[in-house]
Amino acid sequence: PQIIYLDEVDSTNNYARLMAEKINSDFLVVADKQTLGKGRMGRSWSSPAGVGIFMSLCIKPEMAVEKTSMITLVTAVSLCDAIEELYPINATIKWPNDIVINSKKISGILTEMSSDMDGIKYIISGMGINVNNKEFPDDIKDMASSLLLETGILADRSKLIAAVIYHFYKNMNIFLKTGDMSGLKENYENHLVNIGKDVKILDPKGIYQGVALGIDETGALLVNAEGKIKRIISGEVSVRG
Ligand code: BTN
Incomplete structure (x- = not known):
């Protein structure tokens, strides 16, 4: 460029x-x-x-x-x-x-x-x-x-x-x-440092705690929170290790 x-x-x-x-x-x-x-x-x-x-x-x-x-x-x-x-x-x-x-x-x-x-x-x-x-x-x-x-x-x-x-x-x-x-x-x-680790996700809809599994093809973070897989979309979320 x-x-x-x-x-x-x-x-x-x-x-x-x-x-x-x-x-x-x-x-x-x-x-x-x-x-x-x-x-x-x-x-x-x-x-x-x-x-x-x-x-x-x-x-x-x-x-x-x-x-x-x-x-x-x-x-x-x-x-x-x-x-x-x-x-x-x-x-x-x-x-x-x-x-x-x-x-x-x-x-x-x-x-x-x-x-x-x-x-x-x-x-x-x-x-x-x-x-x-x-x-x-x-x-x-x-x-x-x-x-x-x-x-x-x-x-x-x-x-x-x-x-x-x-x-x-x-x-x-x-x-x-x-x-x-x-x-x-x-x-x-x-x-990705978070992989396999506990993460706490603070987003406007609530706080999730779980283990980070990886990303999907959209780039969302996949988190196993109490047996359910949640897709965390980047934006106004904050991830704590
Ligand atoms: C962050 O908060 O982690 C993002 C920081 C991004 C900084 C870069 S420095 C070059 C470019 N110009 C800016 O004003 N910000 C980005």
């Missing part, structure tokens, strides 16, 4: 939204620093200069609006594939899309979509990766870590960006063959 590199921006997702109206093909916005990095559920994303990867990939797939959440899962496996290509470490996914190493969050994904009567206009997959950070702000330091802190390896960020994009398009091709997660389910589940 075309690459737009910025020294500083409020949020690469916001910038990509503006550019999506003007650029017809896929493109990638990369920034060294964000002044208003956005996380999921209205949270912020710590985005200091020089140490992280903050980027948003804008794609224009022809598919139903409901499938947008699956692109987040495609992105999550791609981040794991890229990290594992460059570092001698297992990257894991906390469903649906936090990348966790040694129980600490290394990377997060914020997917945004725009649609009209004809379907999806564009999807922006925003990725934040803590690469060479040596420290974190007090409020997140217990939960967050970086690839440097977990592996001792100081990495070239541009190599990791290239690897993420390579694996994203590789996995997107697998996804597009069926238009669902069936071709990527095995890869995704191999990275």
Whole structure:
């Protein structure tokens, strides 16, 4: 894809939204620093200069609006594939899309979509990766870590960006063959930390407790709760280990 590199921006997702109206093909916005990095559920994303990867990939797939959440899962496996290509470490996914190493969050994904009567206009997959950070702000330091802190390896960020994009398009091709997660389910589940573990799901309809079994072809988390299999759909749910 075309690459737009910025020294500083409020949020690469916001910038990509503006550019999506003007650029017809896929493109990638990369920034060294964000002044208003956005996380999921209205949270912020710590985005200091020089140490992280903050980027948003804008794609224009022809598919139903409901499938947008699956692109987040495609992105999550791609981040794991890229990290594992460059570092001698297992990257894991906390469903649906936090990348966790040694129980600490290394990377997060914020997917945004725009649609009209004809379907999806564009999807922006925003990725934040803590690469060479040596420290974190007090409020997140217990939960967050970086690839440097977990592996001792100081990495070239541009190599990791290239690897993420390579694996994203590789996995997107697998996804597009069926238009669902069936071709990527095995890869995704191999990275899923929750599998076989007790999870507590907090969603607007209630709290479920059970054992995570894996995902189905839509990307929903399957949970065995008192002998009944529940499908948990990503969105405003929170999963606690
Ligand atoms: C999360 O809450 O886990 C998602 C974090 C997503 C952060 C990335 S950094 C690049 C892109 N631009 C943003 O403002 N957010 C995403």
